[in-house]
Amino acid sequence: MQKISQLELARRAGVSVGTVRQIEKNVVKEPGLFTIIDIAVALRLDLSEMMTTKTGPLRARTIRKKDDQGTSKG
Numbered sequence: 001m002q003k004i005s006q007l008e009l010a011r012r013a014g015v016s017v018g019t020v021r022q023i024e025k026n027v028v029k030e031p032g033l034f035t036i037i038d039i040a041v042a043l044r045l046d047l048s049e050m051m052t053t054k055t056g057p058l059r060a061r062t063i064r065k066k067d068d069q070g071t072s073k074g
């Protein structure tokens with residue numbers, strides 16, 4: 001496990017040190033996806049592990065548009 005300061009992590013991730021502190025202290029309950037990705041990359045974490053649910057890897061799903069009557073199409 002690597003040890004870096006909050007300041008260094010913030011610098012590497014391109015986020016504020018305040019953001020890092022708030023995430024560590026659980027003040028920010030749901031940080032944004034891109035913030036999480038930036039921090040993970042700064043820590044050299046394997047992003048594929050982050051993209052796994054409790055039941056297995058995430059799978060792409062088709063999002064269907066609804067017409068004016070609320071029925072799916074496409």
